[in-house]
Amino acid sequence: MSISQTSSSSFATPALALPQVAPQQNPAERVCRVLHIINGEHFSGAERVQQLLGKRLGQFGVESHFACIKPGKFSEHCQLRRNQVSDFPMRGRWDMQVVKDLSAKVEQEQFDLLHAHTPRSAMIAALVARQTQLPWIYHVHSPTSRDSLRGIINRVNYWLERYAIRSCSQLITVSKSLRREMLKCGVPRQRLTVVPNGVPAIEPIVPSQRLQSKSWKIGLIALMRPRKGIEVALDAIHRLKAKRLPIQLELIGGFETSAYESEILNKIEALELSEHVRWTGFTNDIPTAIRGLDALLLPSLFGEGMPMVVLEALAAGVPVVATRVEGTPEVIRDGVEGFLGEPRDAVSIGNKLEQLVSDRNRWATMSQQALARHRQCFSDENMARRVARVYRKVLAQSKPPS
Structure with missing residues (x-):
């Protein structure tokens, strides 16, 4: 066989390929409106986790929206409603105009919680949270210090992440190994929750x-x-x-x-x-x-x-x-x-x-x-349920007693 070549930089399912069905919600489980701040440049493993959360969290009373600060494949390929995804492009790593723009969006649309997924988005989420006085959560998808073969970029992202997460309310790690990684970085145990990734059931082989x-x-x-x-x-x-x-x-x-x-x-x-x-x-x-x-x-x-x-x-x-x-x-x-x-x-x-x-x-x-x-x-439903549980915990701790 010959080598077949294509030019795409990732793999995904095209945007809006499937209709969105409104999930049945239990009024007692209504949680919040969450803004996920993501890179959005690629559509690989972490982005598919984000997509599945956007689809599944509604089942547990969470309304999810996504802000892409490095717009690219996510906006093109995710199977989310168009009004769930917005682009807030940064002109560079230190472009802080996006903080002002996202803060305005948060206040205008009355979000209750911020959820970041990368070192860059963690930095932005920390600054937006400071402006809006909202709690925020950081989702750890991979070890930042060993994410690539580019040593300088790894170190910059590692220190950026460590600085940003000092103000986050809770960290979600997708594995126990990442939990141990964050403990070594000095994150207190009570601020760490392991939520394994999950995927939908598909037709199996025979x-x-x-x-x-x-x-x-x-x-x-x-x-x-x-x-x-x-x-x-x-x-x-x-x-x-x-x-x-x-x-x-x-x-x-x-x-x-x-x-x-x-x-x-x-x-x-x-x-x-x-x-x-x-x-x-x-x-x-x-x-x-x-x-x-x-x-x-x-x-x-x-x-x-x-x-x-x-x-x-x-x-x-x-x-x-x-x-x-x-x-x-x-x-x-x-x-x-x-x-x-x-x-x-x-x-x-x-x-x-x-x-x-x-x-x-x-x-x-x-x-x-x-x-x-x-x-x-490893079902996607179980993953979303456990993330929603983290949201409830953070919101309960951030609200003053009645």
């Missing part, structure tokens, strides 16, 4: 229909950037090619930069993997892409709070081969829903893939266990 299949389709679904370990995946597939194992790797998703795209495509050619690796690029239908796989591969080097694509694989009953980084082992149990290899280790990843493809019956059992794991622990 393992019995594939028991006789001899070939294996493995998919790596991500915004392609260095910390996702694409190079490690290619080296692992190169090792398995020498063993003549019938494995096809699909790279699904756009590249963060054109330079990194060229680097990876050149590596595929250099390793002579064009017949074994296919880049399909952007897709607007993640569930269908996952159901077409026998396994999901996520060889991340670091920086995974709780990967949404891993949860989506579980929801489809697709086993996962991933690395032992941050929150991933809190989702995937080695030998149960899939396998966990060592980060930056192509030999380890290759061995885990070889274990997976050596036994279709064991794979079928893993598929069933993956589906059960999602239903028990």
